[in-house]
Amino acid sequence: MKINLFDDVLLKNGQSAGIVEVLDEQTFLADIGDSPENWDTIDITLADIERIINRSE
Structure with a gap:
């Protein structure tokens, strides 16, 4: 599976996350939470x- 910057993904723990940085093909930084406050x-x-969940364009 190829993950791109700004893709929205579903994690195996049930949380959704937005990819904010691709460090390499296996490692990413992602934002989790419901709103900017959390x-x-x-x-x-x-x-x-x-x-x-949603592929960035």
Whole structure:
């Protein structure tokens, strides 16, 4: 699965995340949370991702 900058993904733990930085093909920084007030930026790997929800254009 190819993950691009600004893709929205579903994590295996049920959370949705927005990719904000692609570090390499396996490692990403992603924002999780419902709104800017409670967003948190986390490190995730390709193994943490269940599927792509919305592909960036």
